[in-house]
Each structure stands twice: as C-alpha cells, then as structure tokens.
Amino acid sequence: MSKKKINFSVAPEIVGEATSGILLGEFNNWDKASGIELKKSKDGSLSTAVSLETGKTYEYRYLLNDGRWVNDGNADTYNFVLNYQIDNCVVSIPEAAPAKRKVAKKVVTKPADKKTTVKADDLTKIEGVGKKIAELLVNDGITSFVLLGKATQKKLKDILAAAGSRYTMHDPKTWAKQSKLAAAGKWDELKSLQAVLKGGK
Numbered sequence: 001m002s003k004k005k006i007n008f009s010v011a012p013e014i015v016g017e018a019t020s021g022i023l024l025g026e027f028n029n030w031d032k033a034s035g036i037e038l039k040k041s042k043d044g045s046l047s048t049a050v051s052l053e054t055g056k057t058y059e060y061r062y063l064l065n066d067g068r069w070v071n072d073g074n075a076d077t078y079n080f081v082l083n084y085q086i087d088n089c090v091v092s093i094p095e096a097a098p099a100k101r102k103v104a105k106k107v108v109t110k111p112a113d114k115k116t117t118v119k120a121d122d123l124t125k126i127e128g129v130g131k132k133i134a135e136l137l138v139n140d141g142i143t144s145f146v147l148l149g150k151a152t153q154k155k156l157k158d159i160l161a162a163a164g165s166r167y168t169m170h171d172p173k174t175w176a177k178q179s180k181l182a183a184a185g186k187w188d189e190l191k192s193l194q195a196v197l198k199g200g201k
Helices: 131-139 145-150 153-162 175-183 187-195
Strands: 003-010 021-025 036-040 046-053 057-064 077-081 086-092
Touching: 003 057, 021 046, 046 057, 131 153, 145 175, 153 175, 175 187
Parallel strands: none
Antiparallel strands: 003 046, 021 036, 021 057, 036 046, 057 086, 077 086
C-alpha cells in the first residue's frame, strides 16, 4: 500500500476570527475525537499535512473552533450531500508513479513579443476563485487580474456553466471589482472588500 503526503489548508479570509480547527473526513471516519489539528501560519491560514493511500478519493471538511464548518477553496471538486444540504470537499490521490521516468527534453522557445505579453497572475487571490476555477479561467484566456477585471458577468457565468453543474453555484459578480483592485496594487482595499464577502459574493 503506497501513501502520499497531502497538504490541506484554509485560507485566511475563510479562517476569519477562528484561532484553530480540525480536519475531518473519510480518512478518520468524520470522528471529532480523531480530528487532525490544523496549525496556524503567520499569514493567518490554518494547515496540516496527512499521508493518504494513493489511488483513492476522500471527502473532507474543516471544523473551526468558532463552531463553523468550512470548505477548501482549492479542493479537487465538491460532492453535494443531499441529507445535509452541504458540499463536501473532495481530494483525489493519484496512483504512485512508476520508479523509472523519462527525462523530458528541454524545449527552447522564442520570447514572446513584449507588447502582446500579458503577465499571468495568481487568480486564486480573488475571493471565490479556487484552484479549479482559476484553471477554467486561464483555459479560456483569462490569465491576469487585468483580463478578469474586463470580463463580463455573462462571459464568467458561461465559463462556469460550461464546466458543469458544480460550478454554477459560484457567483462571479464581485470578481471584476476585486481584480481591478488587485491589478492596481490596491491590496489593502482588496483585503477590506474581501473581509465582507463570502465565497466571492
């Protein structure tokens, strides 16, 4: 049985006033007594690392010490639990890679024209945009705060709808406003805005 260490973390904007929490999931039978303690980082996030069996998929959530159950904005996907009317986070652990690997050849590419190059930004800094949604945006050509700030609500909703029903629950109405602040380097104003948002709404 092969295992792989997986990092779990709760972003500072989700942590809020909580000071600690535990990780619960199928890997510990959702037992609070067996909850895995989350450690607080300097940036305000809570995190831990767990060794999980490869080739399996696990559902999980976080329980913070202020009584809130919260989800991971960077989960691989989400599974709606009808009985509780909630979404559980889902993490898929890939099978262990073969011992031998082919070394990829280094590909030398010509530098792009500086006039047409748009710097790629970390879109997950936008409240409501997790790792998977950021990938969807990048695949559609939205690679920077500037481009996300110019995107229309219709375009963003179309991108989410095309990705499947589990993404249509996300509301992108504040993403453009947040992105314009990020593109302008107004991080304090962005932080203040995100403090009152919940899931980007």
